[in-house]
Amino acid sequence: MSNFKVVIKVTSKCNLCGECVKYCPTNTFEIINNELVIHQERCIYCRGCEVLCPNKALKVELLNEGLEITIKEPLTKGFT
């Protein structure tokens, strides 16, 4: 099965305007103690925040962490 993971990056262009906090449908962002806290595991990869951020400070990426293949039986039958 393939294994995809969302990675959200925020650059120093972020001025904590809070637009992504208000917009995100899954509450991925929070501003706590003047810091943007990102709960990446909540993200559904809609990428709306990337478009909406007035400072172009967000990048949302989907990484394929590779395929996991499990071989249950050795494939020797029929190859002799």
Ligand code: SF4
């Ligand atoms: S919308 Fe952009 S600038 Fe505003 S808080 Fe979010 S990441 Fe920062």
Ligand code: SF4
């Ligand atoms: S891509 Fe969508 S779900 Fe993910 S953090 Fe941005 S607005 Fe939220």
